[in-house]
Amino acid sequence: MWGDLFLNLCAFVTMAYLLSATYRSWPPEQAGPMLWLRAALLSSVGVILMLFPAQLAPGVVMDLRAVPLAFAALRYGAPMGLLIALPSAAYRVYLGGQGVPVGLSSMLLVILAASILRPYVNFADPNRPLLQRWYYAAPVLMPYGLSVVFLPGGVDLLLKSYLPLLAFNALGFLIGGSILTARLQMLQLTSRFQAQALLDPLTRLANRRQFDQDLVYLTHRDAVLMIDIDHFKRVNDTFGHPTGDRVLTQVAQTVASALRPGDTAYRFGGEEFAVILRNTQPPFLHAVAERLRSAATLTLDLRPADDHSALHGTHQVAGTSSEAALPPAYPPERWPITVSIGGAHASTGPHSAVARADAAMYHAKRSGRNRSVIDAHDPHPPGPSSETRAAT
Template identity: 30%
Template sequence: MDQLFVNFCVMVTFAFFRSFTFITAQHTDAAALQAWRAAITVANALLLCHYGLVVQGVSVDLGNAPIAAFAFSNGPLAALAAAAPLLAYRAVQAPTDALDAVMSTLLSIVAVMVIRTLRRHHGPPTPLEGVRNALGLFAVATLPAFLPAVSGQRSPADLWAPYLTEVIGSALALNIITAVMRAHFQVVHKTERYRTLMQLDPLTQLFNRRKFDEDIQQAPSPAYLLLLDLDHFKRVNDTHGHDAGDEVLRVTAQVLREAVRESDRVYRLGGEELAVLLAPCAAEAARGIAERIRRNVEQDVAARTGLPEPVTLSGGLMAVHGDQRTLLRAVDALLYTAKAAGRNRIATAPSTPAPVVVPGDVGERRPAAEEPVMSPARGGAAGG
């Protein structure tokens, strides 16, 4: 019983070690992490083999359990590679049982592949089905234990106790490893969900100010910051109610997500103030995306929300450089320049090229180099 207790302590400890290498819920990890998992599996199997039991004069160990668990998550080839040191150790320790050990390990990996195939067709097993599958797996994999009876070296009656001990012990070990991994992934999933919720604005599902502060510090170069503010948003709330205002914010967020690229990120900084981090992005592309956002908001938001008057926004666009406080102060000044110029337009830092004029746009003016560059606006509301 002492040896059996040591076996399960070793197995549980290494199961936790292996689970800690899964940092995210996705299994697409770096090669270094994959190598660590293989090394942990090998060490676990070797220790379980070293602290094996002797039942009626027959050596029994649970070394195939971590190999089977590794085969479930990494496939047969990786499992065979992980099993090689275990098979070599068994061959050195008990040369006469080497064939039994090789056949048992190969059968366990083949059985895992059969179970994996069935899972793809029938979905993941229930806990009870998992116990049944593990018992079936090792009932097949441990059959080479009866080879001494076939050769006449031992009586079959003498081999039943070692056989059942290894089958039940290995099945229990595999289920404990699976339970440890499942519990760890539940924690990882919840942690990722909570982390995501901490980074999202609950109304618009855009990234929030906390996430913005993190991203702006790590933005790849070249990057551009577009600061946006809905025009006359207070008027929308006062005239149509706060529910209508919330709907305008939700739809505006949707329009912004549709207008940007996959690499860009959209944030709600607070109230009706939004931001878009364009990274990596060239100057011409940044200016084009900013103008597309302005145009799409003007054309789509009122139509989607059912408001009788157009919804527009103003913005400031600037290359990301220097410290965050100075950058925000500068781009905020550009935003209010756009507001003062009549709203429904984007003010751009002089170093950012103006967009190509689209036929039909009116009122285009190229200021002097030291002035902010204004995007064309179609009938932007003036005043207030």
Template identity: 35%
Template structure:
């Protein structure tokens, strides 16, 4: 009997490990459950466990089928629970024997109590990441094998079987829930560290590392833009780095507000930002750059006494022979904007990096409300 118990428990652990591997992103734990690999594995688990039972008498046997049924009842809506439970019930009926009725009722009882627990908002939230406390799950496990006395006049046998089975199911649930919850934590931490590795802490924009990755995914219809804050060193020297940080955050928000959902802004480094406009074939690059320049120019910082800052913008369509060539051209455009007196946009729509940039119209007069500085 011990060998069969170990085999049943080992099979359940293997199934739960396989179930944990079907989760590849933490959002999969939190989304509305539907027909997918998670549901399919939980539906098949009771059937597989019934193939390695602990036989008590002819046609009467016990196993750990209640554990996946509980997990399914806690996570899925009634219709999906019924769809997943029916194959297990039909298989138990097909196995036959005098215990078929009590076995079927036990499965239904476990599912009903599990669904009742799921109606509690706290339990439903905990079930998403497999954190329902054992004391609550025990309520759902109680109906399992509760009707065994109908097939045995020996009450001692019943007590020596039912209570150990309840304890074994509780142990199996703890192991299964721990494996699945640890999978969630692992994926959550992995995504968190991945985001932190590709996100600038100050501006919360994607950082240079993410920009380098996205740069090599440029399509010909995309537009690449570089933005540099004019005379930012003077802001830091005159007002301090804390004020400089506030300016950087304000500029980052202004740039991000000029983008569509599928566009992306980056902090490229220091006072330099970047932006990629996706699928912008119908847009004029210079107009896109001017939108950013004017948005930033409209900012007023209380830390600067109500003054603002200006930016120099270089921009070009990404229809160059390579992403690196496009970046080089945009970088040249940005420095051309600096040489023209700052606070302007230089755009290029050249098809090759050797073609000279098409300069934007003359910049607007320098905004005297910005930080007064001397030319560097």
């Protein structure tokens, strides 16, 4: 019996590893093909374990098929546990013998126990210490095999088999849980590190690396905007870098909040931002740029009673180049934050669009700042009534 149960344990550990390989991303899929693939694997585990069971008496066999049922019921609930139990139950009936009622009732009792304890186990959380789940392994698996007592000579069979069977089932539960938990923790950490690698820590926008990755997927229907904060060095020199960081953060938040769900804002570098606009018609590109420019126009107040500056969310009306010039005597308590924007449609390719948008942005700065310029060489320029300025 011990050798058969050990062989069962080895087979279950192998299947647990195959099951862990179906988890490919974080958070795990809660529906779809991968869920049903896992259900199929769990269903097959019980049948495979019954191919080499521990023979207790003629027609009475024991194995580790309770463990995949416990996993399924704890993770997905009783309906999924019953669904996964069907192939094992059908195969047990096919094998026949006096132990059929014992096997079927034991499976049902395990699913029932797992369903009752499911709210306390939180089996889906990979950060919960595995030893805390070990406490629940025994109560979930204890009903398995108890009904053998109703067979002729059942008390002797129970005394002979129950503790080894419970120990191997609990060990399989712990090892299988360890494999799945390690896989989920790895996916969670990988997802977190990927997000950190592609996220600007200050503004919480996507960074230049993410921009370069997304750029290759631009189509001829998309557009690029380049945004630069006007006179940002003067802000840093006058108020200090902490205030400059708050300016960057506020501009980033206002630009990102003004975008459509499919569009993305990036911190391109320093005080420069980039925006990828999906499915944007060329005639509307300037209107979008003006809307973002207006959203990013803020007023920086330096309170006389405080040594620290603060950004206030009141927006200015779009200013002219003279308003953005910031003469030396400009009152520090009313310091405007404006941006210059250049844009280009991606009709001639993604990298060309970035270069053209960047050139248009520098043209906007040379023309007085606090304005948006759309590349004039776009193959689909807007009509004569547009405020688009030529980028030279």
